[in-house]
Amino acid sequence: MIRLKNVSKTYPGNIVGLQNVNLHIRPGEFVSVVGQSGTGKTTLVKLLISEERPTSGQIVIGGWDISSVRSSEVPLLRRQIGVVFQDFKLLPKKTVYENVAFALEVAGVRSSRIRAIVPQALKIVGLTDKADRFPRQVSGGEQQRVVIARSLVHRPKIIVADEPTGNLDSINTWEIIDLLRRINGFGTTVMLVTHNREVVNSLQRRVITIDRGLVVSDVEEGKYVL
Amino acid sequence: MKLSFPMRIVRFGVQDFFRNFWLSAATVSVLTLTVISINALVLMNVLGKIAVTVVESKIDASVHFRQDVDESRVKTVRVALLSLPEVKEVEYVPPEEALQRFRNANGEGSELVESLEEIEGNPFGATLVIRAHDTSGYAAVMHTLNQPLFAGLIEEKDFSDYDAMVSRLNAITGKLEVFLLAVTCAFGAIALMIVMNAVRVSVYTHREEISIMRLVGASNWFIRGPFYVEAFIWTLLSVGMTVLILFPSLAFAQPFLQRFFGSGSVDLVSFYAVNLLPLVGLQAAGVAFMTLVTTKLATARYLRV
Numbered sequence: 387m388i389r390l391k392n393v394s395k396t397y398p399g400n401i402v403g404l405q406n407v408n409l410h411i412r413p414g415e416f417v418s419v420v421g422q423s424g425t426g427k428t429t430l431v432k433l434l435i436s437e438e439r440p441t442s443g444q445i446v447i448g449g450w451d452i453s454s455v456r457s458s459e460v461p462l463l464r465r466q467i468g469v470v471f472q473d474f475k476l477l478p479k480k481t482v483y484e485n486v487a488f489a490l491e492v493a494g495v496r497s498s499r500i501r502a503i504v505p506q507a508l509k510i511v512g513l514t515d516k517a518d519r520f521p522r523q524v525s526g527g528e529q530q531r532v533v534i535a536r537s538l539v540h541r542p543k544i545i546v547a548d549e550p551t552g553n554l555d556s557i558n559t560w561e562i563i564d565l566l567r568r569i570n571g572f573g574t575t576v577m578l579v580t581h582n583r584e585v586v587n588s589l590q591r592r593v594i595t596i597d598r599g600l601v602v603s604d605v606e607e608g609k610y611v612l
Numbered sequence: 613m614k615l616s617f618p619m620r621i622v623r624f625g626v627q628d629f630f631r632n633f634w635l636s637a638a639t640v641s642v643l644t645l646t647v648i649s650i651n652a653l654v655l656m657n658v659l660g661k662i663a664v665t666v667v668e669s670k671i672d673a674s675v676h677f678r679q680d681v682d683e684s685r686v687k688t689v690r691v692a693l694l695s696l697p698e699v700k701e702v703e704y705v706p707p708e709e710a711l712q713r714f715r716n717a718n719g720e721g722s723e724l725v726e727s728l729e730e731i732e733g734n735p736f737g738a739t740l741v742i743r744a745h746d747t748s749g750y751a752a753v754m755h756t757l758n759q760p761l762f763a764g765l766i767e768e769k770d771f772s773d774y775d776a777m778v779s780r781l782n783a784i785t786g787k788l789e790v791f792l793l794a795v796t797c798a799f800g801a802i803a804l805m806i807v808m809n810a811v812r813v814s815v816y817t818h819r820e821e822i823s824i825m826r827l828v829g830a831s832n833w834f835i836r837g838p839f840y841v842e843a844f845i846w847t848l849l850s851v852g853m854t855v856l857i858l859f860p861s862l863a864f865a866q867p868f869l870q871r872f873f874g875s876g877s878v879d880l881v882s883f884y885a886v887n888l889l890p891l892v893g894l895q896a897a898g899v900a901f902m903t904l905v906t907t908k909l910a911t912a913r914y915l916r917v
Contacts, residue, residue, distance in 0.1 A: 435827075458832060465829035475824050492830030494617035536828065 387413040387544065387575050388434065393443030395429050395599075403429035405599040407443070411577065413543070416570045418586045419579045420610055421596035427579045430596070431548045434577075435469055436460045448543060465493055468537025468545040468574075472552035474529045476521040483508070483517040486536045493540065507535040511565060527558025534565055544575045551582055559585065583610040621834060625841020632814055636846065639803075639810045643850035643903070644857070646799035647895055651858055653792040654891065658883060659869070660785030666873050667781060673750055674770040675757060677737040679707070681765045686738040689762050693742060696756060698749030703741040710736040737767055800902070807846070807903050811839055811910035822915065836911050843903040851896045858884065 388411040395403035404426045411417050421427050432438040433445060436455050444453045452463055476485050486507055490500045508514050511531040513524075521529050530550055537545055547566060551559040563578075563585055570576045580586060586593055586609065593608030594601060603611065629636050677686050683706065690702045705713065711734045718724045728735065744750050750771060757766060815822065825835050862880045869878045884891065 461826075461829040461831045463829075464827065469827055475820075475827060477821060477824060488824070489828035491620055492825050492828060492834050494620075494831070494834070497616055540829065 389446045391444040402599045416591040426599040465540040468542040470547040472549035511535040548579045586610040621837035624838035644853045647854040649796040675740045676768045679737040698752045705739040807906040815914045843907040847900040
């Protein structure tokens with residue numbers, strides 16, 4: 387599903403983001419990526435959604451080499467990867483429903499299709515009854531669930547969640563992790579980037595540890611070992 | 613591509629226009645000023661041509677013959693002048709009519725007319741009033757009249773320096789046109805900067821929305837499109853405002869211009885009404901080209917899609 391071959395990313399000023407990373411994530415896997423702040427986890431996410439280009443190496447997603455993807459192809463790539471961020475990135479002046487629908491509107495999906503898909507996505511994340519509320523009228527956990535619903539509407543094969551529980555209390559954290567697990571259960575590959583030791587340990591899934599831009603460990607049913 | 617896709621781009625563009633209402637208003641105002649100054653340039657051109665035509669139509673040259681020159685010889689000169697291609701018409705004024713015209717021009721009872729009474733009899737000879745097709749034609753008339761055959765018959769020639777007058781008029785309108793062109797260019801440059809800045813502010817205002825659009829896979833066209841729609845709305849409004857301002861202004865100025873140039877010689881309202889479509893169409897196309905190109909530059913620079 388995702389394959390990185392000798393991928394390096396160096397920022398101006400010779401700042402190393404990633405060094406010679408080799409990874410293979412299979413379809414349907416649930417992978418946690420851990421590491422301290424500034425070690426290259428977010429660089430990895432940015433490379434996967436083509437927000438950054440690798441300095442060297444090759445990134446292949448679903449057979450598509452995105453290492454030198456054209457800017458006109460980036461939107462197509464992003465519709466195939468659902469992205470969830472710590473800071474939600476919701477539009478405050480749109481309701482929960484409208485925020486989820488927005489992802490389909492900008493992709494040119496017909497209104498009748500939008501009316502069919504959005505309620506399904508809201509049902510999966512358990513927000514059907516809060517569809518008409520604005521982001522400020524729902525809790526942090528619910529806001530993150532809106533983001534997950536939004537990331538699901540294109541039926542992506544991969545979901546990349548970058549610190550999705552970073553702003554949440556423990557109850558909401560577990561709700562989000564459960565939701566990601568359920569989504570993974572549907573066959574969607576999930577890459578969870580996190581600092582949360584408890585979450586990683588409880589998942590008992592593959593753990594990739596990054597330190598100073600290098601993959602220092604990659605263990606099936608691993609633990610948070612930093 | 614579905615029909616709803618372009619409609620959504622239009623909807624987002626209209627929303628952007630109203631969300632940045634005051635910025636939009638400022639942009640439309642400057643664009644309107646630019647279009648008005650372009651129209652002033654067009655009007656100046658039209659008025660300049662009318663002024664030259666009016667002045668040229670009033671130009672004539674009078675040749676006063678000696679009293680002892682009989683009518684048949686004057687008419688020979690008239691035929692000679694009419695044979696010149698530069699001459700449009702030659703009017704023969706007999707001595708009696710010349711006297712009457714003098715009386716009419718100076719008013720009965722005036723000192724000049726009274727002094728004529730004392731002379732007793734008609735001091736005027738016959739007169740030829742010559743009109744050329746244009747002011748440059750009077751040189752040929754002068755040349756003919758200066759021939760020895762005719763020169764001895766003539767008492768006086770009244771050739772005002774009409775060429776200089778027309779040249780001065782052309783110079784004034786020419787300078788005015790250059791001035792208006794400079795004003796138009798200045799407004800155009802200001803409009804370009806305002807449009808550029810308006811797009812920049814609009815990008816800044818929508819930075820959150822744009823980043824989310826990118827994140828969820830909006831195409832580059834979908835992100836750029838609303839800015840073009842906004843630029844198109846600015847164009848339509850500025851040209852529309854110009855038409856709304858121009859027609860009442862022309863109707864207001866019309867009586868003054870007609871008094872100045874002579875009634876019937878100037879009808880700018882009709883000129884605009886007849887040429888409305890090509891004039892407005894050309895200006896709208898010009899402003900649209902300017903705003904759309906500027907928007908393309910601004911989005912390329914600030915939007916980074």
